[in-house]
Amino acid sequence: EIVLTQSPATLSLSPGERATLSCRASQSVNNYLAWYQQKPGQAPRLLIYDASNRATGIPARFSGSGSGTDFTLTISSLEPEDFAVYYCQQRKSWPPFTFGPGTKVDIK
Amino acid sequence: QVQLVESGGGVVQPGTSLRLSCAASGFTFSKYAMHWVREAPGKGLEWVAVISYDGNNKFYTDSVKGRFSISRDNSKSTLWLQMNSLRAEDTAVYYCGRDQGGITEIARGALDFWGRGTVVTVSS
Numbered sequence: 001e002i003v004l005t006q007s008p009a010t011l012s013l014s015p016g017e018r019a020t021l022s023c024r025a026s027q028s029v030n031n032y033l034a035w036y037q038q039k040p041g042q043a044p045r046l047l048i049y050d051a052s053n054r055a056t057g058i059p060a061r062f063s064g065s066g067s068g069t070d071f072t073l074t075i076s077s078l079e080p081e082d083f084a085v086y087y088c089q090q091r092k093s094w095p096p097f098t099f100g101p102g103t104k105v106d107i108k
Numbered sequence: 109q110v111q112l113v114e115s116g117g118g119v120v121q122p123g124t125s126l127r128l129s130c131a132a133s134g135f136t137f138s139k140y141a142m143h144w145v146r147e148a149p150g151k152g153l154e155w156v157a158v159i160s161y162d163g164n165n166k167f168y169t170d171s172v173k174g175r176f177s178i179s180r181d182n183s184k185s186t187l188w189l190q191m192n193s194l195r196a197e198d199t200a201v202y203y204c205g206r207d208q209g210g211i212t213e214i215a216r217g218a219l220d221f222w223g224r225g226t227v228v229t230v231s232s
Contacts, residue, residue, distance in 0.1 A: 034218040036153075043203055043222035044145075044153065055220060087153055091217025095167040097143075097155040 002026055002093050004100035006086075012108040019075040021103045023088035028068045032092040035064055035073045038102075039084045047086075048073065075105075083107050110134040110221045112204050117226030124194055128226055130187040130204030138162075138182035141207035141215040144189045146200035147225070154200075157189065158207065160214045167215075171197075194230045201225040 003026040013019055023033065031051040036044040046055040048064035051071060061076040075082055088100040116128040130142070144156040157168045157178040166178050177190040187204050203225045209216025 032217065036219075038153075043224050044219070045222070046208075046218060046220045049208060049218040049220075089153075089155075089218070094215075094217060095155075095158070096169040097158070097217050099153040099155065102152045 001096060002029060002090050002098050004088055004090060004098055006088060006100040006103045008103060009101070010104045010106060012106055013078055014108045015078050015080055017078050019073075019078055019082070019105055021073040021075075021086055021105075023066075023071040023073070023100050025069045025071075025090060025092075027093075029090040029092035031067045032090055033064075033066070033071050034089045034091065035062075036087045036089065037082075037084045038087065044087065078105070110206065112206065112221060112223035114202060114204050114223045114226035117202065117228045119229040119231060120194055121232050122195055122230055125190070125192045126194060126228060128189040128191065128202055128204075128228070130189075130223055132185040132187065132204075132206070135206070135221075137180075137185035139211050141209060141213075142178075142180060142187045143205045143207060143215075143219055144178060144187075145203045145205055145219070145222075146198075146228075147203070148197070148200040151200075156202070158215045159187070161211050165214045191228070194228075196230050199228060199230050201227050 035048040038044040052064045085102045111133045159178045175193045205219035206221040208218040208220040
């Protein structure tokens with residue numbers, strides 16, 4: 001099973017700042033990595049698939065990069081609605097599809 | 109627009125059964141694999157099961173194998189999760205999600221639409 005680790009666990013930033021979230025895989029997942037955003041009481045929302053492709057309707061301030069074992073989700077300038085938990089997920093080797101533990105982006 | 113609506117959650121005792129449903133609308137259900145993902149209290153997301161677009165292929169996470177069964181009825185645009193021998197550790201919000209891929213693969217693995225979830229509590 002591929003294990004994903006995310007860092008930091010919590011990121012405290014102010015609106016307008018840049019957020020950089022990391023996801024590391026226990027073995028290569030090529031570029032088969034997705035990022036999701038989840039707000040309290042809501043379902044997750046797909047942001048990025050295959051490491052760098054924005055899903056439909058996702059603003060351009062969200063970008064993904066990386067391949068192999070190291071990946072980054074960047075939010076170029078945080079909007080108030082971006083404060084949430086972010087998960088990465090791999091689809092290279094399954095079952096199971098696995099998620100990272102999440103990074104919480106909260107308001108400083 | 110794509111809509112996924114889960115139902116069937118509740119409070120049950122350990123060892124009992126529950127069947128979750130997911131009603132889909134706004135897209136051609138029969139062309140997409142479908143997933144169940146759960147979120148235990150205070151925990152992150154855990155993938156549970158996937159079923160291919162035609163129902164011929166099903167996969168599960170190890171902790172539910174032999175206890176849970178995923179199924180679908182394309183004529184009714186409905187997905188189910190039959191959960192037997194429930195344990196306290198199955199307590200979670202259960203989400204159904206649409207696989208991003210289509211009929212060319214069993215499952216692509218990214219979930220592009222999700223329901224709002226249904227709560228399952230297993231407690232004596």
